[in-house]
Amino acid sequence: xxxxxxxxxxxxxxxxxxxxxxxxxxxxxxxxxxxxxxxxxxxxxxxxxxxxxxxxxxxxxxxxxxxxxxxxxxxxxxxxxxxxxxxxxxxxxxxxxxxxxxxxxxxxxxxxxxxxxxxxxxxxxxxxxxxxxxxxxxxxxxxxxxxxxxxxxxxxxxxxxxxxxxxxxxxxxxxxxxxxxxxxxxxxxxxxxxxxxxxxxxxxxxxxxxxxxxxxxxxxxxxxxxxxxxxxxxxxxxxxxxxxxxxxxxxxxxxxxxxxxxxxxxxxxxxxxxxxxxxxxxxxxxxxxxxxxxxxxxxxxxxxxxxxxxxxxxxxxxxxxxxxxxxxxxxxxxxxxxxxxxxxxxxxxxxxxxxxxxxxxxxxxxxxxxxxxxxxxxxxxxxxxxxxxxxxxxxxxxxxxxxxxxxxxxxxxxxxxxxxxxxxxxxxxxxxxxxxxxxxxxxxxxxxxxxxxxxxxxxxxxxx
Numbered sequence: 001x002x003x004x005x006x007x008x009x010x011x012x013x014x015x016x017x018x019x020x021x022x023x024x025x026x027x028x029x030x031x032x033x034x035x036x037x038x039x040x041x042x043x044x045x046x047x048x049x050x051x052x053x054x055x056x057x058x059x060x061x062x063x064x065x066x067x068x069x070x071x072x073x074x075x076x077x078x079x080x081x082x083x084x085x086x087x088x089x090x091x092x093x094x095x096x097x098x099x100x101x102x103x104x105x106x107x108x109x110x111x112x113x114x115x116x117x118x119x120x121x122x123x124x125x126x127x128x129x130x131x132x133x134x135x136x137x138x139x140x141x142x143x144x145x146x147x148x149x150x151x152x153x154x155x156x157x158x159x160x161x162x163x164x165x166x167x168x169x170x171x172x173x174x175x176x177x178x179x180x181x182x183x184x185x186x187x188x189x190x191x192x193x194x195x196x197x198x199x200x201x202x203x204x205x206x207x208x209x210x211x212x213x214x215x216x217x218x219x220x221x222x223x224x225x226x227x228x229x230x231x232x233x234x235x236x237x238x239x240x241x242x243x244x245x246x247x248x249x250x251x252x253x254x255x256x257x258x259x260x261x262x263x264x265x266x267x268x269x270x271x272x273x274x275x276x277x278x279x280x281x282x283x284x285x286x287x288x289x290x291x292x293x294x295x296x297x298x299x300x301x302x303x304x305x306x307x308x309x310x311x312x313x314x315x316x317x318x319x320x321x322x323x324x325x326x327x328x329x330x331x332x333x334x335x336x337x338x339x340x341x342x343x344x345x346x347x348x349x350x351x352x353x354x355x356x357x358x359x360x361x362x363x364x365x366x367x368x369x370x371x372x373x374x375x376x377x378x379x380x381x382x383x384x385x386x387x388x389x390x391x392x393x394x395x396x397x398x399x400x401x402x403x404x405x406x407x408x409x410x411x412x413x414x415x416x417x418x419x420x421x422x423x424x425x426x427x428x429x430x431x432x433x434x435x436x437x438x439x440x441x442x443x444x445x446x447x448x449x450x451x452x453x454x455x456x457x458x459x460x461x462x463x464x
Contacts, residue, residue: 007124008049010034012042012068013057013086022055022086025113026120039063043071046078052124052324055107058087058098066101073102080130082123086111099270105257112244118251126256126278132368132384133282135316159204159276160184164194164220165238166212170261174207174238177268183276191215195223198230204279205272208255210239210246218253225254228367232282234275238263299373301351302358310372310380314433317382321426328426329391331381332440333361333398336418336452338377341409349409350377353417356407361398380440388425388457395421395455403453418453420444 009031013019016037023033034049036042039062046054054072058065065085072078085098088109095106105119161183165171171187178185186201188194191212197203206224210217217237224230236257237250247258256278257271297309305313314330321328335341335357342350354377362371365381374380383391399419406414422444426436439458447456 007052008032008034009120010036010042010045010049010051010054012036012039012054012060012065014038014060015057018057022111022116025111025116029117039065039068042068046072046081047075050077051081052127053120054081054083055120056083056085056103058085058089058094066097069098069101069103080127080134082127084119084123093266095264096266096270099267099274104274114248115244115251118248122251122254122256128385129368130282131320135320136313136370158182158184159279160186160202161272162194162197162203162206163187164189164191164206164208164212164217166190166209170209174263177263177265178272181269181272191217191220194220198224198233203230203233204283205234205236205275207272208235208237210237210241210250218249221250221253221255231367232279234279236271236275238268302355302373304358304362304379305370305372307372307374310370310374310382311433313370313372314382314436317384318426318433318436321384322429325428326385327387327428329383329386329388330424330426330436330440331383331391331395331398332374332422332437332444333379333381333395334420334444334448335377336420336448341415345409345413345415349413349415352409353407353415356405357402357417357419360402360405364398364401365394378444386425388423391423391425392455392457395423399453399455420447420452421455422447423455423457 009026011019011022011033013022014037019035019037023035026033034045034051036045039060042054042056043063045051056065056068063071065087069083069085072081072083082104083102084105084107085103086107086109087094098106104123107116107119161178161181163171163174163185165174165187166189171189175185175187186197186203188197192214194206194208195215198206208217208220212220217239221235224233224235231254234256235254236259237255238259238261239246240261242260250258256275259268259271297305299306317328320326335353338350338353341353358371358373358379361379361381365371368384370382372380383394386394399421402417402419406416408414422440422442424436424439424443443456443458447454450456
């Protein structure tokens with residue numbers, strides 16, 4: 001399992017005891033805790049430290065939690081930081097006010113430890129994904145701005161909401177609450193039907209009941225979130241289950257929000273609108289990025305990124321790793337005996353092998369990873385938020401998958417291909433992009449010298 005990177009969490013409460021209590025609840029996770037004891041101090045710390053997440057008390061003298069949330073969300077420097085409002089206030093109106101100010105989630109006092117950890121983990125996961133998309137879009141702009149002055153105009157479309165509910169009366173009620181939203185509304189009565197719709201239609205937000213016939217809601221969430229084509233769908237669970245374990249399990253599976261029946265109209269609309277905004281922001285980043293994937297930054301043969309884009313992107317990723325102190329690893333992959341393929345079967349066969357291997361690897365890595373053609377028969381993969389131990393496991397899985405996948409190069413011939421892979425982890429603040437590439441290249445050379453079809457690691461050099 002991939003280790004979670006170290007993240008910084010800002011805890012804000014005018015009562016030092018409450019700050020200490022929340023910090024203690026998160027003490028067994030690898031988080032760096034920042035503390036603030038008032039609204040103005042929170043704004044200053046957030047601007048200065050750029051935490052990964054803010055746990056924010058609502059009832060504070062001076063600037064209250066709603067005010068702080070609104071100001072953080074207005075500032076370009078802090079607008080993407082997830083905010084969880086922690087409050088003793090009951091009532092749907094307060095939740096609606098917080099969501100409209102820009103809060104991402106709510107926790108009621110006394111805070112349940114398991115729910116706190118699950119919600120924090122879920123929002124940090126979303127933040128990392130968003131940050132990675134922005135970093136990739138930024139690299140694209142650096143690469144393409146001298147070459148392309150025209151902006152791509154995205155096709156305008158209404159967002160699509162999918163209601164997944166086996167109760168016809170409940171589905172009708174939910175649909176009636178959404179009638180005034182400018183959305184296309186679809187319905188499904190089972191988990192299987194919901195998955196089928198998501199495979200064939202572009203769905204933005206799913207409103208999901210957990211208790212379904214056949215596939216239950218948890219399995220639906222799992223299948224949606226594990227596939228790259230659908231994992232950006234925002235999922236809000238609406239359920240009659242009120243126990244804390246159900247909530248925690250939902251967040252662990254990838255649920256984005258959670259509401260317990262009976263539904264409060266204003267809060268429900270505020271939460272749906274919040275998820276629609278997140279999905280629209282995600283699509284804007286992805287659309288901008290995909291529109292720019294052209295000859296300037298892609299390898300014409302394989303369709304993956306070229307070496308020029310890889311070099312720029314790696315340098316930017318190392319800067320992000322230095323700034324946020326998160327791990328990053330690099331894989332260099334070489335197709336074993338590739339010259340023999342060209343010599344025996346021709347260069348068209350060699351091209352087919354390269355295309356097939358690139359497609360196989362590209363379909364098995366995360367969206368936040370970057371696959372590029374480094375040169376000739378060598379590929380490179382940048383793995384953000386990944387320590388060397390996890391990188392070795394990923395490399396071994398890729399190596400194994402390739403050996404088990406025969407490549408058909410003509411009507412009569414299928415070839416068994418193997419890879420040698422070198423692995424290196426970035427020594428934060430202690431090396432350049434070229435030095436990291438050299439480490440991975442040394443490991444690749446060792447893998448080939450050791451008989452090929454191997455994964456080798458250059459140990460992380462400690463920063464003295």
